[in-house]
Amino acid sequence: MNKGTLSRAARGLWVPLLIVALWQGAAVAGWLNPQILPSPWQVLQRWYAYLMPMEAYDPAQGSYAKWLVSGELIHDAIGTLYRVIVGFLVGAVLALPLGLLMGASKRVYGWFNPLIQVLRPIPPIAFIPLSILWFGLGNAPAIFLIALGAFFPVLMNTIAGVRQVDSIYLRAARNLGAGQSTLFVKVILPAATPYIFSGARIGVGTAFIVVIVSEMIAVNNGLGFRILEAREYFWSDKIIAGMLTIGILGLAIDTAMNALNNHLLRWHRGLEH
Incomplete structure (x- = not known):
């Protein structure tokens, strides 16, 4: 990672850090009801507890023992990511050829x-x-809804992209003897x-909106x-911890897609510059 990338990332952190500092300051000053809006420190503690493996009573041993699985957060994040990725792929695969x-x-x-x-x-x-x-309960209805949500953005942008192709390129390709299939692919x-x-x-x-x-x-x-469960018990800190996790996952996927976009479309940036 070069210095320019690090510098841009550092600049992007200033506003979130300032908001968190003001939020924590307001909580310490007693201006916020911790049941309504807990402090960032409370949220971080809950997020850590949500992430770490939990202890459970083992009747066979008559004592508390660590579970041999990760904490709730890992399982919940994996479940959410699975539904987002599968649902998005189903919607995109259907939308792309039609578009x-x-x-x-x-x-x-x-x-x-x-x-x-x-x-x-x-x-x-x-x-x-x-x-x-149609599908009952479980992953199937969730994936169907996510696919439906991802279908139309991909479809409409694909249609717009095909229709925005410069006619100069099309005429040049035809003059060079390109057939319809070559024209479409190339x-x-x-x-x-x-x-x-x-x-x-x-x-x-x-997809992230629909999956939640x-x-x-x-x-x-x-x-x-898990956010709905936390609402039932009025665990505001866990609600915000879950929201924070969703934001982090969304940022990670968007960053990966942007990196892939920049890698595959280097030729396009060259034309623009």
Whole structure:
């Protein structure tokens, strides 16, 4: 990691650190009700307890023993990440070919666009009752809802990317004798890739929103389930700890996608500069 990257990362930490310092100061001064808004130190302590392995009573030995598994946080984070990744991949795999076809063909666009425009404004959360009826409880309804949430951002950005291909590139490729399949693979798809990656990043963000709601209703583990459980017991610090974990996971995935985007689209940045 070079100095420029470290410098940008350091600049990006100033605002969060300032907010945390003001928050902790207000809590120490007694301006905040710890039941309503606990201090950052309380949240950090709860987050650590949520992360670490717990102790459980072992009737066979008649004593408390460490579980041979990690703490709740690890299991919940893995469950949430699994649903996000699988649901996003299902939605993206379905949206990408349809978006390429709709962007490249006016006939295909005319066939599917009315249906897409009817379904697109409906929030995935509205499908929760139907998803439970269709798939029952567990991962299946959650993955269905996440796939639905990720589908439309990828689809619409793919369509826009194909339609934004500069006609100069298309004419030049045709003049050089490129056929329709070569034109699509060598010109249209690479030119639309930046839009596709933008749609994928939006789709991942939507997937995190949907997964938390679906875990509160359809499954019995995951960060969303744990936040709802903490609400029932009025554990505000655990609620914020769960929210913090979601933010960290989202940041990690977005950073990875941005790095992949920058690596694969080096040629595109060269054209821009």
